[in-house]
Amino acid sequence: MRRILSFIFILMLVFGCKEREEQNLQFKSQHISQVISEMTDIMVNDVTNPPLAARFFSYATLAGYEVMSQNDSSRQSMYGVLNDYPKIEKPAGLSDYSPELSALLAMMETAKKMQPSGALLDAYEQKFLDSLRNAGVSETVITNSLSYAEGVSKEILAYAKADKYNRISNYARYTPSEEEGTWHPTPPGFFAPVEPYFNTVRSFTLDTCSQFQPIPPVAFSKDKGSEFYTMLQQCQQKGAEDLTEEERTIAAFWDCNPFALQDNGHLMVGMKKISPGAHWLGITGIACQQANKCFSEAMEINTMVSVSLMDGFISCWDEKFRSNRIRPETAIRKFMDTSWKPFLQTPPFPEYLSGHSTISSASAVVLTHYFGDNFKYADTVEVRYGLPAREFESFQQAAIEAGISRFYGGIHFMDAIDNGRTQGLQVGEWVLRKTGKAAAVDKGAIVQK
16 A cells, blocks of 8 residues: 555655646656555465566566557567567557556556556555546547557467466476485475476577586585585684674675574474565665656666566576586585575575576666666665665675675585676677677676676
């Protein structure tokens, strides 16, 4: 309710007190962020896993972007750019509509049908449209804008259906390997692996899911003189009781675990949180508002970040279930200290690469392209979840911190973080090049950061 009231207040400012004619109908970047926030709330409700969340965000923002590309000559169509993207024609003779309103509604219509509990968006959409009516927008503009949105959403949903995600449920149930040094579910939840076949989903820009395959992980070894054992010792020294206050703050800030279990004696309490992708789209919204980006450009930026999230997860998950490396918690408890605990709950999928490091770096590349290398901002995304804001000098600084947070949390080895960052930088640069956007900096330079 509070978000709806805020939405209405913004609309009042946009429309003004005197002029309520349709030609004055305008929207801001905040309206895009509000739709994404509503989608995020539903994902928290549904406990949507990180790769799947990126899929939902990407198709919803593509629906909004498709509308804008048909109405703004400065926005390039994704036809012939993204893999298998369809040619979507603008309805002939369309009039008395708002492109921005249609874009927002296209996002909502797509999310409503893709997300398991997407029907929860119906109430939000209805209140949103009622607020427009109260602000003086004619029923004709609302009806035509919604009809346009539904047509675009239908095409995007068909595009989404063809990405092969729906085939995953037909694959054989993933069985963890019995080989020593490989991943196994960890306590307290012993959850099944998340999206072991995500690399079979069609990407948006990648030639293949293994296009940016990283160097192999440091090989598992119980030899105390080995490189792996050294990394294991490094993790052991960062157990839940060994962190500084700042390290705890960083680990908690970037946790973004959709469903963590808290052990309260005889009771397991589920703690629902946003996904890493939702966090970076929240940062995108903050940057767009701070830089006063127009609606059309903000729609493009949110879409490009979403595409990089999707392709970043596909690249990372391809490696995770290839290398299938053991998690620090499992290895330390088995070979060093049976009572050791990480600060964060170990996620239910193999360790190498770090997903957060990968998608954070990819997002940072895209955002740096649009906002510059030294864009200062306060990240307030986690405030609503009880965590204080953090200040950053650049998106790359935030991405690096997101990566190292996984080491502080006790859930990743350093080579997974470092090489995940390299892969993310490569994916981000590729997305920009593939979509015709100029790279923010040359590839060699950015990898060194």
